[in-house]
Amino acid sequence: MYRPLSRSLASRRFNLHRVATVSARSYAVEASSRPDRFANKHPNYVNIVEVGPRDGLQNEKSVIPAEVKMMLIDRLGQAGMKSIEAGSFVNPKWVPQVCSHCSHKAQQLSGHNAQMADTAEIIQKLQPLPGVHYPVLIPNLKGLQTLLGVLRERESKQPNTPPPTDEIAVFTAATDAFCQNNTNCTVKESLERIEKVVNVARPVGLRVRGYVSVVITCPYSGKVKPEEVKAVTKELLDIGCYEVSLGDTTGTGTPTTVRTMLETVMAGLPTNRLAGHFHDTFGTAVANVMTALDMGIRTIDSSVSGLGGCPYSPGATGNVATEDVMYALQDSKYNYPGNLDDMVDVGAWISEKLGRRNASRAATAILARRQRQKELEQKETEQKQR
Numbered sequence: 045m046y047r048p049l050s051r052s053l054a055s056r057r058f059n060l061h062r063v064a065t066v067s068a069r070s071y072a073v074e075a076s077s078r079p080d081r082f083a084n085k086h087p088n089y090v091n092i093v094e095v096g097p098r099d100g101l102q103n104e105k106s107v108i109p110a111e112v113k114m115m116l117i118d119r120l121g122q123a124g125m126k127s128i129e130a131g132s133f134v135n136p137k138w139v140p141q142v143c144s145h146c147s148h149k150a151q152q153l154s155g156h157n158a159q160m161a162d163t164a165e166i167i168q169k170l171q172p173l174p175g176v177h178y179p180v181l182i183p184n185l186k187g188l189q190t191l192l193g194v195l196r197e198r199e200s201k202q203p204n205t206p207p208p209t210d211e212i213a214v215f216t217a218a219t220d221a222f223c224q225n226n227t228n229c230t231v232k233e234s235l236e237r238i239e240k241v242v243n244v245a246r247p248v249g250l251r252v253r254g255y256v257s258v259v260i261t262c263p264y265s266g267k268v269k270p271e272e273v274k275a276v277t278k279e280l281l282d283i284g285c286y287e288v289s290l291g292d293t294t295g296t297g298t299p300t301t302v303r304t305m306l307e308t309v310m311a312g313l314p315t316n317r318l319a320g321h322f323h324d325t326f327g328t329a330v331a332n333v334m335t336a337l338d339m340g341i342r343t344i345d346s347s348v349s350g351l352g353g354c355p356y357s358p359g360a361t362g363n364v365a366t367e368d369v370m371y372a373l374q375d376s377k378y379n380y381p382g383n384l385d386d387m388v389d390v391g392a393w394i395s396e397k398l399g400r401r402n403a404s405r406a407a408t409a410i411l412a413r414r415q416r417q418k419e420l421e422q423k424e425t426e427q428k429q430r
């Protein structure tokens with residue numbers, strides 16, 4: 045049965061004017077503002093945040109209809125994912141000067157973020173599964189107000205149904221150069237924007253997750269100092285994010301550089317409020333996930349079939365594939381949500397819908413094995429019939 049959080053959207057009326065005056069800094073991150081995944085006491089349980097429908101699809105060349113995105117979100121939930129990033133309320137016209145996931149120039153292509161233009165429709169129609177969270181990426185107050193408007197409208201149309209989402213994600217970067225290109229402001233200015241968003245979101249019962257991009261390499265300013273990552277992470281936690289996801293946006297990280305970065309960030313900051321977000325550009329994402337887990341991180345972002353990449357750079361890959369993370373965790377001390385076979389089915393289905401290669405190596409191998417098995421069985425049946 046669906047159980048809303050004590051300060052959930054289900055039991056509140058939105059009052060933007062009133063809540064805008066409340067300072068988020070006065071809110072300690074109490075246990076109730078954190079998702080259910082923290083209630084899990086198993087020390088080696090790995091929370092997977094499935095970011096395919098947002099981080100993945102936002103970087104796909106083929107635009108798919110909202111119905112297919114909704115089907116993807118639903119199938120991911122049915123396959124056991126407990127946190128599924130459902131979309132974003134960014135400016136659909138905003139085209140970063142370079143792709144946010146690589147250093148490839150993007151001026152000649154417009155509509156990069158038009159991929160997320162139907163998020164309102166998706167949130168309006170989403171049928172939440174019990175125990176599953178559907179965070180939405182929000183860049184500023186305007187994006188939050190759009191989300192709250194959608195939630196209000198939905199509440200008025202379907203008064204006794206659970207709210208589709210109880211969580212938003214905000215984002216900044218470890219470098220001014222990246223931040224400027226992604227959100228048109230410096231890191232300091234982005235933190236001010238985020239604080240305003242948090243001030244409104246938390247009092248109406250929305251949890252806030254934070255992202256720090258380019259924690260290893262910035263496509264503009266090169267190597268990033270771990271101390272800079274730590275400073276921004278601390279700011280996000282202080283502002284009121286229950287968790288901060290550390291993004292190797294360019295996917296250049298290696299187990300060595302990831303370890304060095306994490307050693308610095310984790311010194312003095314609570315490990316259980318950090319997450320790892322690794323892109324697979326150089327094929328090191330699974331190794332980086334294992335390094336982060338080895339160091340005590342227990343929340344990993346990943347994307348079914350490794351959705352994503354850079355629409356401007358042929359061959360660039362997206363997030364680490366959820367199936368690859370699940371496969372790597374098999375026979376280990378770690379537990380994780382979801383079923384690998386079901387996720388392979390979802391990944392194969394969405395890859396076909398997008399007309400793209402399945403970027404998960406584990407899924408590709410499992411699908412090939414299934415095909416071989418099917419052919420063998422077919423041969424056996426034919427032989428018996430002769």
Ligand SMILES: CC(C)(COP(=O)([O-])OP(=O)([O-])OC[C@H]1O[C@@H](n2cnc3c(N)ncnc32)[C@H](O)[C@@H]1OP(=O)([O-])[O-])[C@@H](O)C(=O)NCCC(=O)NCCSC(=O)C[C@@](C)(O)CC(=O)[O-]
Pocket residue numbers: 099102132133134135136138140144157183184186187188215226227228255256257258291292293321
């Ligand atoms: C942040 C802004 C909006 C600032 O963009 P801006 O141009 O500085 O905004 P502005 O406040 O000056 O407003 C300019 C226009 O944008 C509109 N506007 C303003 N805000 C919104 C909004 N929320 N939704 C819709 N429209 C909006 C606003 O109404 C106005 O419209 P006009 O009057 O010109 O018609 C813009 O830079 C933006 O949308 N950036 C997002 C870029 C993006 O989507 N990047 C990818 C997501 S981050 C990511 O993928 C990294 C992550 C999280 O996965 C982790 C990792 O891997 O590193």
